[in-house]
Amino acid sequence: xxxxxxxxxxxxxxxxxLDHNLAVMAAAxxxxxxxxxxxxxxxxxxxxxxxAAGHHGFTCATIREVEGMAAAGLGTDLLLxxxxxxxxxxxxxxxxxxxxxxxxxxxxxxxAAAAGGVRxxxxxxxxxLPRCGCDPADTGRLAERARALGLVVRGVMGYxxxxxxxxxxxxxxxxxEACMALLQQAHGQVGGEVVSGGGTGTYDINTWVTExxxxxxxxxxxxxxxxxxxxxxxxxxxxTVISVGSGGWxxxxxxxxxxxxDHGNPSIDGATVWFCSDEHITFSCDxxxxxxxxVRITPAHVDPTVAYHDRMHLLTADGExxxxxxAVDLRGW
Amino acid sequence: xxxxxxxxxxxxxxxxxLDHNLAVMAAAxxxxxxxxxxxxxxxxxxxxxxxAAGHHGFTCATIREVEGMAAAGLGTDLLLxxxxxxxxxxxxxxxxxxxxxxxxxxxxxxxAAAAGGVRxxxxxxxxxLPRCGCDPADTGRLAERARALGLVVRGVMGYxxxxxxxxxxxxxxxxxEACMALLQQAHGQVGGEVVSGGGTGTYDINTWVTExxxxxxxxxxxxxxxxxxxxxxxxxxxxTVISVGSGGWxxxxxxxxxxxxDHGNPSIDGATVWFCSDEHITFSCDxxxxxxxxVRITPAHVDPTVAYHDRMHLLTADGExxxxxxAVDLRGW
Numbered sequence: 001x002x003x004x005x006x007x008x009x010x011x012x013x014x015x016x017x018l019d020h021n022l023a024v025m026a027a028a029x030x031x032x033x034x035x036x037x038x039x040x041x042x043x044x045x046x047x048x049x050x051x052a053a054g055h056h057g058f059t060c061a062t063i064r065e066v067e068g069m070a071a072a073g074l075g076t077d078l079l080l081x082x083x084x085x086x087x088x089x090x091x092x093x094x095x096x097x098x099x100x101x102x103x104x105x106x107x108x109x110x111x112a113a114a115a116g117g118v119r120x121x122x123x124x125x126x127x128x129l130p131r132c133g134c135d136p137a138d139t140g141r142l143a144e145r146a147r148a149l150g151l152v153v154r155g156v157m158g159y160x161x162x163x164x165x166x167x168x169x170x171x172x173x174x175x176x177e178a179c180m181a182l183l184q185q186a187h188g189q190v191g192g193e194v195v196s197g198g199g200t201g202t203y204d205i206n207t208w209v210t211e212x213x214x215x216x217x218x219x220x221x222x223x224x225x226x227x228x229x230x231x232x233x234x235x236x237x238x239x240t241v242i243s244v245g246s247g248g249w250x251x252x253x254x255x256x257x258x259x260x261x262d263h264g265n266p267s268i269d270g271a272t273v274w275f276c277s278d279e280h281i282t283f284s285c286d287x288x289x290x291x292x293x294x295v296r297i298t299p300a301h302v303d304p305t306v307a308y309h310d311r312m313h314l315l316t317a318d319g320e321x322x323x324x325x326x327a328v329d330l331r332g333w
Numbered sequence: 334x335x336x337x338x339x340x341x342x343x344x345x346x347x348x349x350x351l352d353h354n355l356a357v358m359a360a361a362x363x364x365x366x367x368x369x370x371x372x373x374x375x376x377x378x379x380x381x382x383x384x385a386a387g388h389h390g391f392t393c394a395t396i397r398e399v400e401g402m403a404a405a406g407l408g409t410d411l412l413l414x415x416x417x418x419x420x421x422x423x424x425x426x427x428x429x430x431x432x433x434x435x436x437x438x439x440x441x442x443x444x445a446a447a448a449g450g451v452r453x454x455x456x457x458x459x460x461x462l463p464r465c466g467c468d469p470a471d472t473g474r475l476a477e478r479a480r481a482l483g484l485v486v487r488g489v490m491g492y493x494x495x496x497x498x499x500x501x502x503x504x505x506x507x508x509x510e511a512c513m514a515l516l517q518q519a520h521g522q523v524g525g526e527v528v529s530g531g532g533t534g535t536y537d538i539n540t541w542v543t544e545x546x547x548x549x550x551x552x553x554x555x556x557x558x559x560x561x562x563x564x565x566x567x568x569x570x571x572x573t574v575i576s577v578g579s580g581g582w583x584x585x586x587x588x589x590x591x592x593x594x595d596h597g598n599p600s601i602d603g604a605t606v607w608f609c610s611d612e613h614i615t616f617s618c619d620x621x622x623x624x625x626x627x628v629r630i631t632p633a634h635v636d637p638t639v640a641y642h643d644r645m646h647l648l649t650a651d652g653e654x655x656x657x658x659x660a661v662d663l664r665g666w
Contacts, residue, residue, distance in 0.1 A: 063340075
C-alpha cells in the first residue's frame with residue numbers, strides 16, 4: 001500500500017527514526033536497565049521490537065495493558081506501575097503463567113494485591129509529584145505489611161514525572177537527584193533488588209534507579225522534542241487537505257479526536273497551526289497546499305494521541321509505502 | 334450490574350437528564366427542524382433515541398459515522414457536514430440504499446462527490462469560522478458546477494462554530510444573525526430547500542436555518558454547562574480512588590486517555606481538580622474520600638471524551654444499576 005492510499009487521519013511511523021531511538025536507548029540503558037513503558041504506544045508489535053532490542057521487562061499503566069502484553073507472549077516480567085483496588089484480573093494473568101508485579105502505596109492496595117492473586121509488589125513512593133506513592137517514611141511499615149500477607153516485595157518505585165520536561169537540564173538533574181534521594185531512603189527501608197523510576201526526560205540523568213520506565217523515547221512528540229534528547233520524532237499523523245480558505249488558511253482532516261491536546265496544539269513543519277476542531281486542523285503556510293495534498297503533523301503529546309487510534313502504520317525506509325500495520329491493541333481498561 | 338461493579342474509568346449516562354434533553358430539544362426543534370449531530374456521541378443506540386424523539390435526519394462528521402449510521406438502519410437522510418477528497422465509500426453507502434448528502438466547498442470536492450457516486454450535495458459556506466466553507470460570493474458558481482456534473486444541490490450549510498460558547502447571550506444572538514445573513518445570501522444564489530447550520534449554543538437563537546446541527550445538547554459537558562441553556566449534564570465519567578496522598582490530595586483512575594482535554598480540566602462536584610495525567614486525576618476536597626471510593630467526573634468537552642471509549646452505560650433512573658450498555662460504534666475514520 002502506498003502511503004497516499006491510507007485513509008486519513010492515519011498514524012505513521014518512520015522506521016529510520018524508530019530504529020535510531022531503539023538503538024540509542026539500548027546503548028544507554030541495555031537489557032534490564034530499561035523497562036519500557038507501553039503506555040506511550042499501547043502496541044504489542046512495537047513492544048516486541050523493544051524486546052528484540054534486549055528489554056524483556058515492561059512497564060504498564062492499566063490492567064488491560066498487562067493482560068494484552070501477556071496475551072502477546074510478552075509477559076515474562078510486567079510491572080503495573082499503578083495502584084488498583086481490584087487485582088483479580090491481574091491474578092488471572094499470574095495464574096496463566098505471566099509474571100506481574102504491582103505497585104502498592106496503602107494498606108488498601110496491599111490488601112487488594114493479596115486478595116486478587118498477585119504475588120509480587122513494589123512499594124510506590126511519592127518522590128515529589130502529587131499523585132500516587134506513599135510517604136517515604138511509611139514505606140518500611142507498608143513492606144512489612146505486604147510480606148505479612150505473603151507477598152514478595154521486590155523493591156521500590158518512584159516517578160519524578162514533574163521533572164520530565166523541566167528546562168534547563170541542569171535543574172532537571174539537580175531536582176532528579178533530590179527526588180532519587182527520597183527513593184533511596186525508602187529502598188533502605190524496604191529492601192529488594194528493584195529501584196524503578198525515571199522516564200525519557202531523565203534517561204541519562206537518573207543514574208540512581210536500577211531500571212528506567214521510559215516510554216516516549218521510542219516514538220517521541222513535540223513536547224519531548226523541545227528537550228536536549230538524542231531521540232528523533234518517529235510518529236506522525238498523516239492528514240489530507242480538504243479545504244483551502246479564501247482568507248489564507250487551509251484545513252486538513254485531523255483534529256481533537258486524533259490528537260492528545262493536553263500539551264496544546266500539534267505542529268506542522270513550515271506552517272502555523274491556528275486551531276483544532278473535532279475533525280479539522282486549520283493552519284497557514286506559504287504557499288498554501290492544494291485540496292487533496294497530504295500534510296504530516298507532529299503530535300504535541302504522544303500517549304493520548306496514540307490512544308485515539310486503532311492502528312499505526314510502519315513505513316518503508318523511503319517513506320513511500322506501508323511496511324507493516326500494527327494494531328494499537330492495548331487500548332481501553 | 335451494579336454501577337459499583339463497572340471497570341473504571343467508565344462513561345455513564347443519567348437517563349433522567351438524557352430524557353429531559355431529548356424532550357426539551359424535540360419541543361424547541363421538532364422533527365426535521367433538528368438534524369442531530371452524531372459526532373458528539375458516536376453511538377448508534379443513542380442516535381436511535383434521537384430518531385424515536387422524531388428526528389430522522391442526522392449530521393455526521395466522518396465517512397465512518399455515515400457508514401455506521403447506515404449499517405444501523407439510521408440512514409434515511411445522512412448529511413456529511415464535512416469535505417472529502419475521496420467519496421467512494423459514501424457512494425457505496427448510497428448504492429446500498431442509504432441517502433447521503435455531502436458538503437462541498439470547492440471544485441475539487443464537487444468533483445470528488447460526483448466521481449465517488451454521491452448524488453446529493455449542499456454548498457458549504459464560510460460564515461465566519463476560519464475552517465471549511467467557500468466564500469459566500471462563490472456559492473452560485475459552485476452550485477452550477479455541481480449541477481453540471483449531475484449532482485442534486487439540496488441547499489446550503491454554514492456553521493457558526495466560533496459563536497457556540499460566546500457570552501453574553503446578546504452578543505451570541507447578534508453575531509449569529511450576522512453569520513446567518515451570509516448564509517441566506519448564499520442560499521439566494523444556490524437555491525434548494527435546505528439551510529443547515531447552528532448548534533447547541535445557538536439552538537434557540539438561530540431561527541434562520543431550516544435544520545439545526547446540534548449534537549452536544551443530548552449529553553452535555555462543562556463548557557456548554559456554563560451557558561444559559563436548559564440542557565442538563567447527562568454524561569459522567571465514573572472513576573475509582575486509588576491513592577490518597579499525605580499532602581491533602583486524592584487520585585482517581587481516569588486521565589488524559591479518558592477525557593478530551595482541549596477545553597481544559599474536567600470537574601468534580603465539591604472538589605478542586607489539580608491536574609490530569611495519562612491514567613490519573615489528582616484532586617482535593619474536604620474530607621478526602623477513602624481508597625476504593627467512586628467519584629463522578631464531568632468532562633469539559635463531550636465529543637473528544639466519548640471518542641476515547643468503546644462503550645457507555647445507561648443507568649437506571651435511581652442511578653444504581655446499568656440498564657443498557659451501548660457500543661460507541663462510530664469511532665475511527
